[in-house]
Amino acid sequence: xxxxxxxxxxxxKAREASRVLLQTPxxxxxxxxxxxxxxIRARADSILAxxxxxxxxxxxxxxxxxxxxxxxxNPARVEAMAKGVETVARLPDPVGHRLDAWDVAANGLHIEKxxxxxxxxxxxxxxxxxxxxxxxALCLKSGNAAILRGGSESFHSSQAILHALHEGLRDAGLxxxxxxxxxxxxxxxxxxxxxxxEFVDVVVPxxxxxxxxxxxxxSRVPTLLHLAGNCHTYIHAAADxxxxxAVTHNAKLRRTGVCGATESILIDRAxxxxxxxxxxxxxxxxxxxxxxxxxxxxLDARIKQAHEEDWSTEYLASIVSxxxxxxxxxxLAHIARYGSHHTDAIITEDxxxxxxxxxxxxxxxxxVNASTQFADGGEFGFGAxxxxxxxxxxxxxxxxxxxxxxxxxxxxxxxxxxxxxxx
Numbered sequence: 535x536x537x538x539x540x541x542x543x544x545x546x547k548a549r550e551a552s553r554v555l556l557q558t559p560x561x562x563x564x565x566x567x568x569x570x571x572x573x574i575r576a577r578a579d580s581i582l583a584x585x586x587x588x589x590x591x592x593x594x595x596x597x598x599x600x601x602x603x604x605x606x607x608n609p610a611r612v613e614a615m616a617k618g619v620e621t622v623a624r625l626p627d628p629v630g631h632r633l634d635a636w637d638v639a640a641n642g643l644h645i646e647k648x649x650x651x652x653x654x655x656x657x658x659x660x661x662x663x664x665x666x667x668x669x670x671a672l673c674l675k676s677g678n679a680a681i682l683r684g685g686s687e688s689f690h691s692s693q694a695i696l697h698a699l700h701e702g703l704r705d706a707g708l709x710x711x712x713x714x715x716x717x718x719x720x721x722x723x724x725x726x727x728x729x730x731x732e733f734v735d736v737v738v739p740x741x742x743x744x745x746x747x748x749x750x751x752x753s754r755v756p757t758l759l760h761l762a763g764n765c766h767t768y769i770h771a772a773a774d775x776x777x778x779x780a781v782t783h784n785a786k787l788r789r790t791g792v793c794g795a796t797e798s799i800l801i802d803r804a805x806x807x808x809x810x811x812x813x814x815x816x817x818x819x820x821x822x823x824x825x826x827x828x829x830x831x832x833l834d835a836r837i838k839q840a841h842e843e844d845w846s847t848e849y850l851a852s853i854v855s856x857x858x859x860x861x862x863x864x865x866l867a868h869i870a871r872y873g874s875h876h877t878d879a880i881i882t883e884d885x886x887x888x889x890x891x892x893x894x895x896x897x898x899x900x901x902v903n904a905s906t907q908f909a910d911g912g913e914f915g916f917g918a919x920x921x922x923x924x925x926x927x928x929x930x931x932x933x934x935x936x937x938x939x940x941x942x943x944x945x946x947x948x949x950x951x952x953x954x955x956x957x
Contacts, residue, residue, distance in 0.1 A: 537718065541726040544681060545733030547711035548654045552679035554709055556651060560627040562706050563675055567623035570702025574616040574667065577698045581612055584694035585663065592687045597661075600791030600850040604661035605688055615667040615695070621917035622671040628939045629677045641956075644946045649939040651677035653735035656727050657920055658683045658749065660741035663691035668918035669738075670699045670713040676938035679712050681734065683727060685741070686719035728753040738933060740921035743848070758923045758933055762848040763793030764874040765906040768865045768891070769813065770882035771804035777903055778809050778881045779816050785879065785905040787820055791850045793922060794877050794899075794909030798845060798855045800865045801830070806858050817854065826856040845872040862887055866894050873897060875924045877909040898924050898931040 535543070555563075574581070585607040592605055634647040655678045657669040666682055673680035684692040692715055700710045716723050728737060728749065737757045739749040749757055767785050769778050785796035801810035811833050818824060818836050825840040826833075837856070844855040845868070859865045869878055879901040880891040888902045899909045899922075909932070911919025916934030923929045929937035 537720060537722060538726055540717070541723060541730065542733075544714055544716065545654070545730045547709075548679040548681050548714060549733045551709045551711040552651065552653050552677075555674070555677045555679060555712055558677065558708065560629075562708065563627070563677070564623045566674060566702045566706035566708050567619050567671055568702070569705035570667075570671070570699045571616040571619040571623070573698035573701040574612065574619065574695065577694065577701075578609065578612045581691065581694040581698070582607060582609070584690040587690045588663070588688055595687070597687060598851070601661045601687065603789070603791045605663065605691070607663060607691060611664065615664050618664075618912065618918045619667055619671045621912075622675050622935070625675065625917050625935055627675065628935050631939075633941055642947055646944045646946075647941050648944055650942050652938055652940055654679045654681065654733055655920075655938065656681045656683065656730075656734045656737045656755070658724060658727070658737065658739045658741070658745065659921075660685035660745060661688055662740075663688040663695060665740060665920075666692040666695040666715070667699065669920050670696075672918055672920055672935055672938060674703075674708075674712060676935050678938055679714075681714050681716065681727065683716040683724060689719055724748070725752060728755060731755055738920050738923075758921070758929055758937075759925050760793070760876075760921045760923060762874040763795070763876045763909075763922070764798065764846060764848050764872060765794060765796050765877045765879075765909070766798045766800060766865075766869050766873060767796045767879045767881065767906060768800040768859070768862075768869075769802060769805060769809060770862065770865075770880055770884065770887050770891075771802040772884035772887060773802075773805060773809055773881040774883055774903075775809045775812060779812050781879070781881055781903060781905050782813050783816055783820065785907055786817060786854050787822060787852065788905065788907050790852050792907060792910075793848075794907045795850070796854065796879070796906045797848050798857070798872070800857055800859045800868060802862075802865070803829075803858055803860050806830070807833070810858075814856065821852055823853040824856050825853065827858060829858040830856045848874070862890065866891070869895055869897075876922060877901070877906045879904060879906050898922060 631649040659665045696715045734755045737755045743762050814833050824837045825844045826837045831837045875897045877899040878895050878897045892900045911932035911934045919932040
């Protein structure tokens with residue numbers, strides 16, 4: 535069979551599995567998820583062995599430190615995967631939830647708006663093998679069949695995790711085709727997947743700029759796009775010094791390779807030489823490279839000169855751009871020009887300034903006195919996420935269970951007895 539035939543077969547099986555899941559009760563889905571979590575723990579050694587193989591190949595291919603960090607699995611991360619699947623099992627099932635209901639007196643109809651699965655979801659991701667578990671679990675709980683296409687660098691890890699998910703599906707009497715992994719690293723498979731309108735209902739890319747741009751340009755299937763995570767932290771004139779240093783440190787350095795990491799810091803002129811200087815020193819002393827404008831460079835000789843491209847760069851490394859702004863208006867204008875509508879934060883004790891910032895910043899997630907690294911489905915209480923959607927339609931922010939359903943209207947007669955006809 536050709537690759538096109540293989541992908542067609544993958545899509546056909548996913549569509550058939552989605553029809554089964556459409557009628558699968560919550561208890562059966564939860565049983566599959568709990569069994570899958572147990573299988574992840576039981577298969578931890580084989581998952582870690584597969585990951586070591588991926589890490590060796592990725593290191594030989596000279597992958598960046600950020601990508602290697604995303605790829606790496608260890609016992610703690612495997613356990614976190616298992617706990618994440620268990621958390622999804624404990625979450626309320628969104629399928630069948632009544633979103634609205636009303637009676638229409640003029641025609642005697644009772645109308646209900648009910649949540650239903652999207653159908654078949656294709657998730658395309660890079661490096662992070664844990665997405666295999668997260669995406670598979672979320673799609674299953676929300677009644678969707680999943681076609682997963684992990685990055686070539688995480689191929690063996692994802693296969694090992696998939697075996698555990700399939701064990702859970704078998705235990706619950708559900709088809710293994712409910713969660714499938716594209717069985718090749720051939721990039722042509724992505725192009726075929728993006729054109730499978732007969733079988734795929736939604737595509738969710740989770741990766742870097744090049745992946746998201748390719749999906750945006752080539753997909754004939756509706757997408758939940760996640761563009762670059764050029765996240766900002768703005769230190770307002772009314773910021774608390776201790777909060778500013780602690781939050782900015784976490785936002786940049788907790789994990790530099792995640793999409794919620796702060797990539798640009800804006801410091802109000804009024805506190806540049808006080809709070810700003812403390813923030814700058816903390817980051818420099820902890821190994822972060824700073825690229826600043828002329829005013830920021832005066833704070834420390836270690837700060838490099840920032841260039842125009844720095845203001846729009848997602849570094850995914852221990853590098854951050856720093857700019858002085860003349861006030862909240864200038865900060866908002868900078869974010870509007872260079873931001874990616876992902877996540878932006880303000881550090882301030884001024885409630886009016888905080889309210890203005892949260893109202894004016896056009897991003898999926900806006901924070902006050904909190905780290906941008908809270909941009910995560912787990913932190914939101916979603917259990918896990920497929921990605922962060924930065925668009926404006928259907929879903930925005932972390933894509934969890936409630937974002938993986940659509941709805942339909944069910945109409946019945948509100949009157950007792952007799953058929954009701956239109957017209």
